[in-house]
Amino acid sequence: MEENHTFETDLIHAIFKLVWSRRALERQLLEGTDALDGEVGAGASKKNRPTSANANALKLSCELLRNFVTEAVQRAAMIAEAEGTDKIEATHLERILPQLLLDF
Numbered sequence: 539m540e541e542n543h544t545f546e547t548d549l550i551h552a553i554f555k556l557v558w559s560r561r562a563l564e565r566q567l568l569e570g571t572d573a574l575d576g577e578v579g580a581g582a583s584k585k586n587r588p589t590s591a592n593a594n595a596l597k598l599s600c601e602l603l604r605n606f607v608t609e610a611v612q613r614a615a616m617i618a619e620a621e622g623t624d625k626i627e628a629t630h631l632e633r634i635l636p637q638l639l640l641d642f
Contacts (some may be wrong), residue, residue, distance in 0.1 A: 544604045547596040554599075558589040610638055 591599070614630040621630075 545600040547593070547600055550600050550603065551591065551596055554591060554596075555589075562589075606638075606642055609641075610634065613638060 610631065611626065613634040614626045617630045617633055618624070618626050
């Protein structure tokens with residue numbers, strides 16, 4: 539029986555929250571320099587709202603990441619095998635990455 543391993547939704551949610559908070563901070567820093575030019579308070583409530591993801595979106599993101607990583611490992615393993623090695627190295631991943639990104 540095959541087990542379906544996937545990423546933990548809590549881990550993916552934590553990564554998403556980290557990225558969202560960094561982008562919000564960058565946006566605040568960029569807008570802080572332009573704040574004197576624009577209207578004060580225009581749309582402030584929407585910009586200050588925290589970004590979130592529902593449970594289904596997190597599950598789907600986990601599954602997409604699992605598929606992406608699985609495909610990357612399989613393609614890199616094929617390149618490594620063609621070169622006569624049994625170990626995947628960074629160069630193998632570098633070679634398959636452009637086409638993998640286009641496929642996803």
